[in-house]
Amino acid sequence: MVELAPSILSADFARLADEVAAAERGGGTVIHVDVMDGHFVPNITLGPPVVKSLRKVTTLPLDCHLMIENPDEFIPEFADAGADWISVHYEACRHLHRTLELIAQHGMQPAVVINPATEVAVLRPILGMVHHVLVMSVNPGFGGQKFIPYSLTKLRQLRELRQELGLSYRIEVDGGVAHDTIVSVVENGGELLVAGNAVFGDGKAEQNARELLDTARK
Ligand code: DX5
Ligand code: ZN
Numbered sequence: 001m002v003e004l005a006p007s008i009l010s011a012d013f014a015r016l017a018d019e020v021a022a023a024e025r026g027g028g029t030v031i032h033v034d035v036m037d038g039h040f041v042p043n044i045t046l047g048p049p050v051v052k053s054l055r056k057v058t059t060l061p062l063d064c065h066l067m068i069e070n071p072d073e074f075i076p077e078f079a080d081a082g083a084d085w086i087s088v089h090y091e092a093c094r095h096l097h098r099t100l101e102l103i104a105q106h107g108m109q110p111a112v113v114i115n116p117a118t119e120v121a122v123l124r125p126i127l128g129m130v131h132h133v134l135v136m137s138v139n140p141g142f143g144g145q146k147f148i149p150y151s152l153t154k155l156r157q158l159r160e161l162r163q164e165l166g167l168s169y170r171i172e173v174d175g176g177v178a179h180d181t182i183v184s185v186v187e188n189g190g191e192l193l194v195a196g197n198a199v200f201g202d203g204k205a206e207q208n209a210r211e212l213l214d215t216a217r218k
Contacts, residue, residue, distance in 0.1 A: 004027060004212060030085075132172045136174055143196040
């Protein structure tokens with residue numbers, strides 16, 4: 001049930017294939033790819049060309065978290081590059097329903113993300129359309145930030161809503177997930193656990209991934 005999604009944001013980009021392989025050996029089962037455009041968030045990272053390269057070195061699902069304005073414009077390119085899951089921010093989509101449909105039409109799993117200041121309740125009308133909901137537990141833009149405790153309430157709300165509505169979306173959490181937070185994240189409903197700094201921060205991705213999963217599954 002609980003899966004680890006190492007976020008390559010904190011990896012050594014010059015050794016990306018090795019870093020991904022190490023995280024995979026340590027038990028990571030989803031590769032989380034942070035796409036930032038310098039507009040929606042105050043940082044710039046990578047885009048479809050890097051996704052295309054990653055596609056050649058792993059068979060794990062590529063979980064592309066788009067922190068960009070106008071995501072609709074780039075969905076076809078991510079599909080061509082080999083992305084499996086695409087998550088878009090509620091805050092970046094003027095027509096969220098349409099964007100989620102567009103992602104599905106391109107053969108990828110659609111997902112929605114909410115920032116720390118956005119309530120879960122706004123997602124209710126589209127929850128039946130998504131493969132997963134991503135709760136940001138830090139303000140997006142950078143790795144290595146501190147976990148925001150109110151995120152745990154959102155995880156519980158999403159678990160209750162899923163039950164109430166009879167849906168099957170998965171619950172993902174991103175930001176500040178590490179040894180000191182991972183147990184409460186899981187207890188409160190986190191299932192897809194994104195971790196950047198805690199996996200790649202010190203060059204020991206395999207060991208870190210294994211230890212995080214051990215802690216999460218205890
Ligand atoms: C932040 C990104 C995260 C980031 C998490 O905007 O969405 O995926 O890599 O990093 P950590 O796990 O270090 O908080
Ligand atoms: Zn992310």
